Amino acid sequence: MGALFSAPEYNNMTDSIKTNEQLALKLKQTENLLRESEDRWxxxxxxxxxxxxxxxxxxxxxxxxxxxxxxxxxxxxxxxxxxxxxxxxxxxxxxxxxxxxxxxxxxxxxxxxxxxxxxxxxxxxxxxxxxxxxxxxxxxxxxxxxxxxxxxxxxxxxxxxxxxxxxxxTDRKLAEEALRESEKRYRTLFNSANDAILIVKDRQFIECNQKTLEMFECRREQIIGQTPYYFSPTRQPDGRDSTEKALDKFATVLDGRPHVFEWRHLRLNGEAFDAEVSLSSIEIESETVIQAIVRDISSRKKLDKELQLLKRWVEHSIDLFFWVREDSRLLYVNQAVCRSLGYTKQELRSMRVSDFDMGLPAEAWSEFTQRLREQGSHCFETRLRKKKWSDYTCRNYGKYPGI
Missing domain, CATH: 3.30.450.20 (PAS domain)
Incomplete structure (x- = not known):
């Protein structure tokens, strides 16, 4: 029986089978790799x-x-x-x-x-x-x-x-929104405050509110970037150099100790005014800065001075001055009262009006104070008893303060 294939044909067929087997193996390997890749994906x-x-x-x-x-x-x-x-x-x-x-x-x-x-x-x-x-x-x-x-x-x-x-x-956006609302509320409070609020960084103003511009009578660009001592006289009322004293205050605050003190400031036009300053250190964007709250106390200082003058005038007046509580006990008397009645101030502060005013016995005091409330003031004559039991007639003027 003759051969089905010649030797060359047989060899070619054998090579083809081997090639197909190799291709099938590679295909299988590729499929496995693809499957593994898909599984990983x-x-x-x-x-x-x-x-x-x-x-x-x-x-x-x-x-x-x-x-x-x-x-x-x-x-x-x-x-x-x-x-x-x-x-x-x-x-x-x-x-x-x-x-x-x-x-x-x-x-x-x-x-x-x-x-x-x-x-x-x-x-x-x-x-x-x-x-x-x-x-x-x-x-x-x-x-x-x-x-x-x-x-x-x-x-x-x-x-x-x-x-x-x-x-x-979502959580991040809600936090950002809460932060924006917080900043909005802070900005509203910041700008509506009745005191000047300034932020100081590296000895310069970097932020201020609307009240600051009104107090120092300047525009924003005229104060931002300036130093606090630019708006101060060369020396403070105690004689110290303003720059030197301000730097000492800053050092105290940056050391963690809030500080409240009085300071002489200047408006942009050079007008001096007295202020009460509160300094504290705060954190803004991970940086430590100084917050200054400035209150113009010029009117208060002026009033204090006027009150001191008035008090001195009352104390040394030749007229008799009494300050009486509603229960008729004395709160204050001037020197003229002590001279006229012969009592010391300490003695008089333990007494009632009826103890020395013969025209205002204890039972008449309630009616007298009611009349003062209704009329606001009352002028009348009365007789005062001295410590040594002598008396004299005087004309009194009473006024109800309403406090």
Missing amino acids: RNFLSYNMAGIWRFEYSKPMPLSLPFDQQIQWMMDKGVLIEANSAALELHGFSTADDLVGKTYREIYSYDENVGFEMLRAWIKQGYRFDGYEHRSLTNSGEYRWFLVFCHPVIENDHIIGSWGSEFDI
């Missing part, structure tokens, strides 16, 4: 905390389309093909079937303007999101904020799909 999607998703277009979109037509194309032909469990959870869905297969328009059916706005921004940014903040309504009916990253898949000047990832940043 699936594991990556499943265990990734970021929401990861993929859209495909039912018909590739030409990049040459007009802007508005591109948005409509994406809304109608952009279909969610894949989403990991994190993406489903972020948007309030329990299974992929609840979301996968829906178009952009279906996903944003609760408010298409939200979808339009996001796609409009995506196109304007070159079909890329590298940290786009987006507010979306979840399936649970709750609005959440997301940080979105999205890149297109482009072939032959057509977009065929896109890949994206997103993170829930």
Whole structure:
């Protein structure tokens, strides 16, 4: 019986079989690698905390389309093909079937303007999101904020799909909003305060409120960048150099000890005024600065001076001055009372009016004070008894202070 194949044919067939076996082995190895790669990808999607998703277009979109037509194309032909469990959870869905297969328009059916706005921004940014903040309504009916990253898949000047990832940043956005509200409240209090409030950094004013501008009679640009001693005379009332004294105050405060003191300031026009200054150190953006609260006490100082002069005049007047409580006990008498009645101030402060005023016995005091309340003042004659039991007649003027 003759051979079925010649030797060369047999050798060629054997080589072909070996080649096919090698190809089959490589194919098997490639399939295994692809399966392993797909498993790794699936594991990556499943265990990734970021929401990861993929859209495909039912018909590739030409990049040459007009802007508005591109948005409509994406809304109608952009279909969610894949989403990991994190993406489903972020948007309030329990299974992929609840979301996968829906178009952009279906996903944003609760408010298409939200979808339009996001796609409009995506196109304007070159079909890329590298940290786009987006507010979306979840399936649970709750609005959440997301940080979105999205890149297109482009072939032959057509977009065929896109890949994206997103993170829930709602807590961060709420914290930022709370911070903005806090800053707004602080700014309102800052600018509505009746005292000048200034922030000092590196010995210069870096911030001030509206009251500061009114107090120093200047514009904002005329005080920001200046030193506190620029608005001070060369020397303070105690004779110390203003610059030297101010630096000592700053050192005390930066050492952690708040400080309240009186200071002589100058308005921009050179007019001097007295102020009460409260210094404290505070933290702003991780930097220690000095907060100065300045209160103009010129009127108070002037009033104090006038009161001191009035008190001195009353004390040394030749007329008798009494300050009497409603229970008729004496609060204050001047020197003329002591000379006239022969009592010391200490003795008089333990007495009642009826003890020395013969015209105002104890039983008449209530009626007398009632008349003063009604009339405001009352002029009358009375007889005062001296310590040694002599008496004399005098004309009194009583006034009810209303306090």
